[in-house]
Amino acid sequence: MADPRPIGVFDSGVGGLTVLREILRRTPGEATVYLGDNARAPYGTRSDDEVRRFSAECLDRLVVENVKALVVACNTSTAVALPELRRRYDLPVLGVIRPGASAAALATRTRRVGVIGTPATIRSHAYFDAVKEENPAVEVYEHATPTLVPLVEAGHLSGPDAEAAVADALAPLLGRRGADGEFIFPLPPSTQVDTLLLGCTHYPLLRPVIAAAAGPAVAVVDSATATASALAELLAVNGLEAPAGPGTELLHRVFTTGDRAAFAALAARLFGDDFPVVEAVELGAGRP
C-alpha cells in the first residue's frame, strides 16, 4: 500500500512555501514538487475565470511530475477553483481553507473565531462558510489585514516595526493592548474571540508576532499547519504514504513560472536556506 510518488504543492507565489515547510515537517518521508506561479501572481486581483484557468495549468504541470496527491496551497485558488480542480483530476486534491477552518472550530471554547486574510479571501467568505460547515453554532468574525503580505514580503518578520504593524492590523478585531499587557480598548465581551485563524499562507511567518499581539487568551491557528495535518491523514487513511525506512534520497523540487533568481532571493529572505534550489518552468509551452 506504500506509494513513493511525490506530493504536488501549488501556490500563486512564495506564500505556499509555509505549507510546504509544514508538509516537510509533518510527513518527512514524502517527496515533494512545488510550483509557484509567480509570473502571474498575485491571484487576489484576478477574475475567477483567470484563477480557474491558471490553477488548472499549474496543476496540469504538477501532474506531469507523476504526483500522487495535489495540495492547493493558495487561498484564492482554493476559494474559487477547488471544486472544478477536483473534477479535473482523478487524484485527491486538498485545499487550505477547510483544514484551517476545521482546526479553528475545534480550538474555540467560547465558539467565537476571528479570521484574518487578504481582502479577496475575506470578501469571498470562504472561511466563514467553512467554519460554519464544521460547527454552525460558531460565530465567525472576518477581518481583512491588507498590510501584512507586503510586510512579510519586505522581510519584516520581527522587531518593533512588525509588532506595531501587526498590532494596528489586529486592533479592530482583538482590541489593543497597552504597555502593561492589558487591553486598553477592549471590544464588548460578546464579540471577543478566543481563536484567531490565519487565513493567508504568508501569515505563519508572522506567527510569533501575531501570537504575542493576540495575547495568551487567544489560540492562533494557521492553515499551513492544519493543511499539513490534513494531508498526513489523507495519505494514511487512503494508503498513500511513502514506503517507510531508508531508501533513495527524497527529491524536493521547487519550480517557479517567474524569475528564478527573484524567487530564490525572496525564499531565502523568508525561509533561510530551507529551499535553496529553484527551477524555472514554462506553462502552456507548445500550445496554440
Next chain:
Amino acid sequence: MADPRPIGVFDSGVGGLTVLREILRRTPGEATVYLGDNARAPYGTRSDDEVRRFSAECLDRLVVENVKALVVACNTSTAVALPELRRRYDLPVLGVIRPGASAAALATRTRRVGVIGTPATIRSHAYFDAVKEENPAVEVYEHATPTLVPLVEAGHLSGPDAEAAVADALAPLLGRRGADGEFIFPLPPSTQVDTLLLGCTHYPLLRPVIAAAAGPAVAVVDSATATASALAELLAVNGLEAPAGPGTELLHRVFTTGDRAAFAALAARLFGDDFPVVEAVELGAGRP
C-alpha cells in the same frame, strides 16, 4: 445549559418530513416546528435568486417561533442558499448535504461512493463537492433519478411497481440484478460503488426497496438520518439540548404555505399518522 426552545425545520414541501421524522427519533426530547413551502414547491426548477428569497422568508417565519436552531431539510435550498442563510441569522443553521456526504465518506471502504438525487441536485455537484471535502481520495459517481420523487408522491413505496422503477433508476449506477440475485450487467469493477448516498429527502421512504435493489454489498446512507445525527451532535456540543426528564408536553407543529388538506393527505399517504395536525401559514403578510 439546557434550552427548551424548539428546532425549526424547513423544506420546500413534504420531503423534509423524512428529516423531521429522524429528528423526532434521534432527539425525542426536542420540540419542533416544521414549515413546508408547498405553495411554491418544487424549488428544483426555481432560479437561484428565488430559492434564496423563498428560503429566507420561510426561515424568517420559523425564527418568529423562537427556535434555537434551523435545519434546512431541502437539498436545493442547502446547495444554493445555505451560506447566505447562515449570514442572515445568529442561530446555527444546518443543511442536509454535508451530513449525508460525511456519512458516505465514512461508510465507504473501497473509496467509491454513488450519489442519487433529483436532476437539479445532481447538476449542482453539491454532494460531489461535499464528499471530496470529507475525503478528497473518494471517487464520487453522481446519477440523477428523476422518476423517484413522482413514485414516492404517488404513494408507491413498496411492491413490484416500486421495485421495477427503482431497479431501472439504479441500473446505470449499480448494474442490474437477475432473478438469482447476481448482477447480470455488472459495470467494470473499477467503477463499482460500495456505498450509495440518497441525496434527496424523499428517498428514505424508498429505502427498503433501494437497499434490496442495491444488494448486501452496498451500504445505503441517507441524508435524513445523517442530518438528525449531526443536529444531535450540534445540540450536545453547543449546550443547546432540551432539559432532560418529564416536563410539559413537547409541542410539534407543522405548517404549510400551501393547501392544508392536500398536505395532510400526502403526509398521511407517506407517513401514516405521524403528522396528524397541519396548520396553514401565510408568508410575507402585511409586507408592502
